[in-house]
Amino acid sequence: MFYGAAEFSRDVDLAVLAEPENWRRLNEALAELQAECIAVPPCDLDYLRRGFALHFRCHHQEAGGIRIDILSTMRGVEDFPRLWKRRLSLTDPGGGIYNLLSLADLVKAKKTQRSKDWPMIQRLLEADYLIRRKNPKPHDAEFWLGELRTPDLLVECARRHPRQCDRLSARRPLLAHARRGDVAAVVSGLAEEEKLEREADRLYWQPLKAELEKLRHPK
Secondary structure (H helix, E strand, O other), X not given: OOOOOOOOOOEEEEEOOOOHHHHHHHHHHHHHOOEEEOOOOOOOHHHHHOOOOEEEEEOOOOOOOOEEEEEOOOOOOXXXXXXXXXXXXXXXXXXXXXXXXXXXXXXXXXOOOOOOHHHHHHHHHHHHHHHHOOOOOOOHHHHHHHHOOOHHHHHHHHHHOHHHHHHHOOOOOHHHHHHHOOHHHHHHHHHXXXXXXXXXXXXXXXXXXXXXXXXXXXX
């Protein structure tokens, strides 16, 4: 919601550092929330380190029903120390501090095989581009050209930043189509990108899902 692509739900996704002291503090917080582990794998630091997500449901009266999903590693996203270095920190009027994934890292984390994530990626990038395109920071054009998923806006961005577009075309071939204003070819290129990312995510999760199935149905 902060980045301009609101999705109203009753769940919270947490990326955490999977180290013993942090694990202790995390479990204290979960206990305070009266959070119950609701799915496999069980609540164990080793599973978190290996890339599994841990799933909880809160029963505290002030957080009743809220689901918490916890991860430490995500496909296509750098390790936690780098995520932490790039985080965005917000402070509320009461002094509470909230650390968010940077927009770039959030976009990478959303590139999954789930259909609902791709419209979210598109909205996140649209919001960022439309708000800041008139006064971009030095690295904004490279970010937008590398990630925008709205054909018309990608063509516009390529026209506004032709040198960066030409330089990045080898890394993202559809930029050559955007540079020429060929919207149909950009649409096709975006579909191919999504297809490849979905397949990469499926392959990443394949062995993890097989292990989860063994946990769900032990012999």
